Amino acid sequence: xxxxSSPWIFQLCxxxxxxxxxCARQYAVLFKDSPYKVCTVYLTGAPDEDVRLASASDDVxxxxxxxxxxxxxxxxxxxxxxxxxxxxxxVQFVIAHRFKPIYIALLSSKLPVIGVHHAFGVYQRRTxxxxxxxxxxxxxxxxxxxxxxxxxxxxxxSWPAQRIETLYNRIDVAAVRAEQCxxxxxxxxxxxxxxxxxxxxxxxxxxxxDQATLIRGFAKALPHLPADSLLAIxxxxxxxxxxxxxxxxxxxxxxxxxxxxxxxxxxxxxAFDLFALTSDHEPFGMVLLEAMAAGLPLICSxxxxxxxxxxxxxxxxxxxxxxxxxxxxVTMNRTPGEDAQKIEQELTExxxxxxxxxxxxxxxxKGEMAEIL
Numbered sequence: 001x002x003x004x005s006s007p008w009i010f011q012l013c014x015x016x017x018x019x020x021x022x023c024a025r026q027y028a029v030l031f032k033d034s035p036y037k038v039c040t041v042y043l044t045g046a047p048d049e050d051v052r053l054a055s056a057s058d059d060v061x062x063x064x065x066x067x068x069x070x071x072x073x074x075x076x077x078x079x080x081x082x083x084x085x086x087x088x089x090x091v092q093f094v095i096a097h098r099f100k101p102i103y104i105a106l107l108s109s110k111l112p113v114i115g116v117h118h119a120f121g122v123y124q125r126r127t128x129x130x131x132x133x134x135x136x137x138x139x140x141x142x143x144x145x146x147x148x149x150x151x152x153x154x155x156x157x158s159w160p161a162q163r164i165e166t167l168y169n170r171i172d173v174a175a176v177r178a179e180q181c182x183x184x185x186x187x188x189x190x191x192x193x194x195x196x197x198x199x200x201x202x203x204x205x206x207x208x209x210d211q212a213t214l215i216r217g218f219a220k221a222l223p224h225l226p227a228d229s230l231l232a233i234x235x236x237x238x239x240x241x242x243x244x245x246x247x248x249x250x251x252x253x254x255x256x257x258x259x260x261x262x263x264x265x266x267x268x269x270x271a272f273d274l275f276a277l278t279s280d281h282e283p284f285g286m287v288l289l290e291a292m293a294a295g296l297p298l299i300c301s302x303x304x305x306x307x308x309x310x311x312x313x314x315x316x317x318x319x320x321x322x323x324x325x326x327x328x329x330v331t332m333n334r335t336p337g338e339d340a341q342k343i344e345q346e347l348t349e350x351x352x353x354x355x356x357x358x359x360x361x362x363x364x365x366k367g368e369m370a371e372i373l
Contacts, residue, residue: 006037007035007036008037009031009094010038010039010041010088010095015045028056029172030357037058039058043100043104063077063081082109085108085111094113095116102115113140114139115141115142117143144166144169147305149165168284177294179267187271196226196228196229198271199218202265204236205236209237211239212239213319214231214325215250217278217317218256221330222252229333231255233258234260235260240258274296275291275296275297276325278301282306283304283305284308284309285300285309292343292344298313298314302316
């Protein structure tokens with residue numbers, strides 16, 4: 001680590017699996033071309049050169065704990081992180097993702113902490129409320145959506161509202177688009193026919209994602225869609241047998257393709273003609289941004305953070321309402337491209353790296369956080 005007089009930001013992450021590597025990247029690039037340097041610290045996960053590069057940070061540290069080792073009091077992790085901060089000597093504040101890293105960051109030093117929350121239900125426990133209230137004088141909380149933010153505010157109702165704010169997830173639009181395969185290649189890679197109208201869905205096959213409503217809605221829409229239309233579901237999970245059984249009961253087994261877990265799945269989003277997300281309480285929905293980058297029209301259940309992404313540029317339907325979903329599928333098949341301009345505008349002006357970076361410096365670092373610093 002460069003221990004010059006440059007001010008440093010430490011970013012503490014639970015690990016780099018799933019979407020959390022890109023979460024680390026998202027926050028590291030907020031400081032690109034600024035006076036600050038960023039050190040990203042992963043509590044779990046072995047050293048990995050690809051992760052190091054993808055973290056977009058000036059330095060990356062892998063503490064290589066197992067998830068089991070950071071349960072309970074986490075004394076080893078607290079000690080190691082304290083030593084890292086002390087050795088640098090120029091750390092200005094810590095960004096910590098999820099509750100465990102926030103806990104470790106607060107107990108490791110007296111630095112200001114920005115805690116980032118990516119899920120619902122974090123402060124339902126009274127013990128967590130008690131702990132976090134002890135440190136609110138040097139803590140600012142960020143949520144990935146207004147839905148998550150509002151839930152945190154309800155649980156921490158003694159906090160000033162401006163100390164619990166929203167900073168949306170985002171993507172490097174140009175980089176994501178550069179990864180995405182052209183339509184014909186994407187369909188070939190996924191084993192999908194070239195001329196068919198295809199509804200795409202990406203996510204774990206889990207009750208939270210409610211693909212059952214998606215399958216029912218698609219079945220109801222089919223008589224009013226092109227005869228060769230398909231529903232393609234990318235992902236794996238415990239509900240796969242039940243969902244396949246449902247498709248069979250509805251007589252549409254040949255119309256639903258279960259693609260399984262596809263490595264780097266966002267590369268193939270252009271294989272779809274429309275993207276549908278039916279989750280019951282999505283905190284945000286990064287797949288929606290990746291679908292927007294691919295230029296896909298969007299349908300989303302009217303709940304959680306997904307609503308905030310889609311409400312200005314796509315179509316919403318009531319959670320679990322397969323009839324309403326069917327109507328939207330038919331309408332969007334008949335009016336392709338209607339929302340294309342709105343999608344592009346929302347993506348670049350609200351959910352891109354550049355757009356969120358402006359919000360962060362204007363409203364977070366120069367707002368309530370400025371008083372703590």
